[in-house]
Amino acid sequence: MKLDIDFVRAQFSQLNDEPGFVFASNAGGSYVCNQVNNLMEHYNRHTRVQPYSRFASSHEAGEAMDRAKQLWSEALNIDLSELTIGPSTSINTYVMAQAIGAGWKAGDEIIVTNQDHEANSGVWRRKAEEKGITIRQWTVDPETGLLDIVQLQTLLNEKTRWVFFTHCSNIVGTANPVAEITRLVKANSSAKVFVDAVAYAPHHISDLKALGVDGYAFSLYKVFGPHQSLLYVNREVTGDLASQAHYFNAGNPGYDYNPAGPQHAQVAACAGVIDYFNLLHTHHFGDSSTDTAGKMNDLHGLIQAHENQLGAPILDFLSNHADVQLIGKTNTRDNDRAPTIAFKPLRQSSESLVHSLQDKGIGTENGNFYAHRLITDLGIDPVDGVVRLSLVHYNQQADVDRILTELDRALN
Numbered sequence: 001m002k003l004d005i006d007f008v009r010a011q012f013s014q015l016n017d018e019p020g021f022v023f024a025s026n027a028g029g030s031y032v033c034n035q036v037n038n039l040m041e042h043y044n045r046h047t048r049v050q051p052y053s054r055f056a057s058s059h060e061a062g063e064a065m066d067r068a069k070q071l072w073s074e075a076l077n078i079d080l081s082e083l084t085i086g087p088s089t090s091i092n093t094y095v096m097a098q099a100i101g102a103g104w105k106a107g108d109e110i111i112v113t114n115q116d117h118e119a120n121s122g123v124w125r126r127k128a129e130e131k132g133i134t135i136r137q138w139t140v141d142p143e144t145g146l147l148d149i150v151q152l153q154t155l156l157n158e159k160t161r162w163v164f165f166t167h168c169s170n171i172v173g174t175a176n177p178v179a180e181i182t183r184l185v186k187a188n189s190s191a192k193v194f195v196d197a198v199a200y201a202p203h204h205i206s207d208l209k210a211l212g213v214d215g216y217a218f219s220l221y222k223v224f225g226p227h228q229s230l231l232y233v234n235r236e237v238t239g240d241l242a243s244q245a246h247y248f249n250a251g252n253p254g255y256d257y258n259p260a261g262p263q264h265a266q267v268a269a270c271a272g273v274i275d276y277f278n279l280l281h282t283h284h285f286g287d288s289s290t291d292t293a294g295k296m297n298d299l300h301g302l303i304q305a306h307e308n309q310l311g312a313p314i315l316d317f318l319s320n321h322a323d324v325q326l327i328g329k330t331n332t333r334d335n336d337r338a339p340t341i342a343f344k345p346l347r348q349s350s351e352s353l354v355h356s357l358q359d360k361g362i363g364t365e366n367g368n369f370y371a372h373r374l375i376t377d378l379g380i381d382p383v384d385g386v387v388r389l390s391l392v393h394y395n396q397q398a399d400v401d402r403i404l405t406e407l408d409r410a411l412n
């Protein structure tokens with residue numbers, strides 16, 4: 001079975017806005033599915049009041065928010081009490097650094113990477129420095145940008161408290177084997193694991209209990225939804241963490257790690273992403289008694305095959321071009337390569353290449369994408385940075401053909 005791309009594209013009205021424009025900057029923020037826009041509009045038109053009171057509009061508002069939280073906890077296979085919906089992943093990790101770091105004591109160690117977006121790096125490093133504990137860096141191969149699990153093993157010991165890494169780099173595009181890494185961490189230490197999935201979730205919504213992680217976060221504005229971030233904190237670790245809520249809300253699920261308070265309309269609209277995925281599942285698999293997490297898994301196979309097909313010719317073209325340094329793996333054969341493709345043009349600046357592409361209707365960007373440490377350690381100027389083409393499942397073969405034509409022209 002193949003992904004019905006016409007059906008997919010019909011769910012994203014923004015795709016009709018600019019005929020001929022190829023949106024290849026999805027890793028910065030995706031288009032929003034119609035289901036989310038409808039929920040947002042309904043909330044703002046009809047239930048724009050303080051939720052959770054007894055009058056009709058308020059009651060409906062609270063129910064819409066609860067529905068979103070329920071659907072997402074089912075999709076991630078977690079308990080409702082383990083889910084926090086906050087304004088962004090950067091603020092969620094910032095808050096978690098206060099919650100987790102409060103318990104760090106001299107002699108403790110943490111492991112961070114230089115592959116991560118700064119949102120899953122700087123906050124932990126800063127807190128560790130403040131607490132005077134040791135920071136160990138799991139370092140990428142400076143040629144490929146890839147992390148090697150063997151190196152991680154040498155960094156783990158009985159003093160390691162937490163290991164922070166990314167499910168998928170927003171530059172390198174390769175998914176790290178989270179379940180395997182988590183097993184390794186647990187076998188060699190008593191450390192907990194926190195994963196940034198911002199660059200992975202647009203390609204697959206994972207079963208978090210199967211991954212075995214203790215913390216996990218991603219941004220829904222890159223997963224066809226509103227500008228919110230989902231944060232999972234395993235209830236088995238919450239006892240060790242310092243609540244960041246108002247004192248009278250401490251211990252109240254959803255509040256402990258969200259001092260910003262819930263953004264009502266956006267939270268309610270988060271349900272639209274799952275409504276969209278459920279519709280996509282029914283369209284391809286018919287009526288099914290599979291639970292929501294299982295449906296995400298079914299969709300993964302379809303979406304991954306489609307995305308691999310989109311990414312392969314671009315990777316082929318770039319890896320064989322003499323004037324280009326491709327970052328990361330050159331193929332999608334192992335099914336672990338998202339179509340998030342970054343490269344450095346060798347005979348012109350990234351900016352000039354991006355301008356040429358943009359002038360021809362290819363929506364792409366250059367820079368360090370806040371993976372400043374990675375870009376610097378790959379020996380690339382972090383201001384000009386890399387060119388990044390990032391596709392998702394609503395991109396189509398015609399987009400790839402246009403990208404290849406315009407890349408060829410712009411590089412020559």
Ligand SMILES: Cc1ncc(COP(=O)(O)O)c(C=O)c1O
Nearest residue numbers: 088089090117119170198199219
């Ligand atoms: C891999 C990765 N992690 C974290 C973030 C930060 O997410 P947010 O914008 O929700 O703070 C981003 C944003 O680009 C990202 O790409």
